[in-house]
Amino acid sequence: MTTIEQDAKDEAPHGEAPRRRGLESFSGSPLQVFSRYATLIALVLMVIVFSIHSPKAFFTLDNFLNILSQSSLIGLISGGLTITLIVGEFDLSIGYMASLAGLLMPGLMSLQGLSITFALIVTLLVGASVGAVNGLLVAKARINSVVATLGVGTMLVGASYTYTNGQPIAAGVPTAFLNFAVDKVIGIPNPVIVAAAVLGFLWVILNFTDLGQRLLAVGGNPEAARMSGIAVDRIKIFALVISGVLAALTGVMLSSLIGSGTIAAADGYLLSAFAAVFLGSATLRDGEFHILGTVIGVIFINTGINGLSIFGVPTSYQNIFTGGILVLAVGLSTVARRVAAR
């Protein structure tokens, strides 16, 4: 971790990323500082409690890899959502997009007989196209992004049913594809590697590229961005395309993991992703979306769910946990900022 920080200090353009972290992390009221670290503190406490309670089930390398594995899918979809939220727009179609991709990927192989590579390319292209449609509706037609992406998402639900006639796709999927999600490289599950690579890539884009600077500018003040000569429309379309592609990739990984194409399999990822990204926005920063925060948010939620299930808490309580934590963390950050502003 130190080496990454070190690098960041040396590399970040304008000294932006590390400088802001350094400045914001310990500036402001004590309550504000606490709220920035509350998620991390709670994560550590959670790990300690779970480890003391069930050292054999929770505190094992296998279980940690398991948590990371579970985190990787939500992590991918949340990474795309983070970019969209950074430019100040919403994407409510990601869950449905992931579900559709989860059907398309196995379907293209078993029904249309495409190779793994081609099926993957087509599925990701569909994700990109859906993102581009979202982007055009939001940036060019100026439709409110909540409405536009909800509408497109609803159409994707219809597309899912139309494509499969409501039947799951189980037969005729190559084993090589089914093995991908469970295989490991030097002990690390493939989905974790993919998610880490993608999120690392997004982190680099946001912090070390002029594209990233433009994304932040559009999110910070769209009018000022336009006056600075930034093509605001194109940046917004880009963000929504990224969001669509990563939602599609999430669906691909999910279908490999569950070994079939299942209707509506990833619909629930929408809320989980929003929970993780907003939780992340209250972590280390004061309500600003960022990739590192998103990663922490995803891991936090999955650690909690993992620990609770080891505790024997019924799965129905998981959503209560996720929602409760989200409201608590974002609420704490918001109140802390308001108190500090007085």
Next chain:
Amino acid sequence: MSSAGPSIEPAAGPGDASPSAPWLEVRGLTKNFASIRALDAVDFDVSRGQVHGLVGANGAGKSTLIRCLAGLVVPDAGTIRIDGEEVAIHTPTVAQRLGLTFIHQELNLVPRFSALENIMLGRRKRTRLGIVDWRATRRDLQDTIDRLGITFSLEQRVDELTVAQRWLVSIARALVGSATMIAMDEPTASLSPAEADRIFAVVRHLSAAGVAVLYVSHRLGEVLDLSDTISVFRDGKLTRRASRGDLNRSSLVREIVGRDLQPEAIADAAARETHRAKSAQAALLEVRELSHEPAVHSVSFEVHRGEVVGLAGLVGSGRTEVARMLAAADRPEGGQILLDGEPLNLKSVASAVASGIALVPEERRSEGLFLDRSVSFNLNIGDLKPLRRVSWLPLLHGRRARARARQLSEQLDIKIADLGQPVRALSGGNQQKILIARWLTRDLRLLVLDEVSRGVDVGARAEIHAIVGRLAATRDTGIVAISSELEELVEFCDRIVVLADGRVVGEVSGDAMTHESVLALCYGHAEEHLEVTA
């Protein structure tokens, strides 16, 4: 149009008719902003039903007085009495309760609500079930509607109404709130002559009904026509209080400017002089018959290399609209912009920037800055490509970016604790310098500054003038500068193009370029315009 309105005689100055004490008495009102005395011991009275004209150049103090009465600004000294009783107007709510209503140019209406909903905002009649009783509301309102001569449907959404209709809605809203005084800020600035007549009729009607009207306008003709009393402001002081008939147009201009002038003579001499000086040189920027209805009509002027040209004009003259079209922030509806003789067809700010035209916008905080981002982010955002490690990859060279930001901030003497500091907390002067510095790394051919130094202290103002002047002198960049403060333009510009009502009404340079001559041109035209339309 005016005959269609309520048939009520023009008010015969009820203030004069009743010798009793005025309704509103202001004594010794003083307000300082930093080192600037915006209001200097102003005494000011308003009687019921009086139409009271407020005139003066930008920054003369009339708007500060209004802001004090509206509860937006708390005066440093002085008293305000209403019906003989001293009042403290700390908030707009207090002002409203006292019967003081303010209609600003922006007309604070809710665009998506109907006219009726806007009029009744916050005071709807309810049935026993708690449902809004629109029928009773409309019945009660009928009287007011008739009095104002409103003929359009109140069911229409406000954003579908014309500006004049919106004014009527605002006035109706004030009357429903039982206003005793309505202050109107430039009501006719964007109205057609016929629409303006409608407003004049309403003002006269209000006066006859016992409602006082504070009438703020740069159009002196209408102020003279309407007002029972005129108060002239200059440099924060109320310099002249005149009753109807005491002043004519030229004497009023003299009161505002503080000196006697002949606008036409100045304009002619100045134009000749400019022509002589610059005709040898080809223009950098040629603006030909630029139009954008309703604000700009066929504006033409030139800017030469290394020349600082001011765009002067009163509120509503179209100067900001012209500036925005130059930088492609808005698209012209007609006319041409030529840079170095080449016609430009700019589709976006980005394309203007690519052609070497940059704008420092009027609203610094909302249109220019990324307030929560760092100084270096704000400095570098205008020109990121040269900061790449390799030209075909968007990877930025962090050290080079920081070095460039540091160099810019040192070069312009921007006072910061460090480059990572958010710009929100910086002073107006430092923020403005950042917005200028943003463009300095580019090959800039034309820099447009809308409000060169609004909200900038005196020291930083001189520095900004020096920076821009150096840019013009050393790099041959053409400068178009806008400022509401004519002194600043006179001091800073080589030449001033004066706009009024969206047209170029004159041009001054050299010795003819004085605060008074520019101001006289601004008003001179407003007069002509009214004479034509009256």
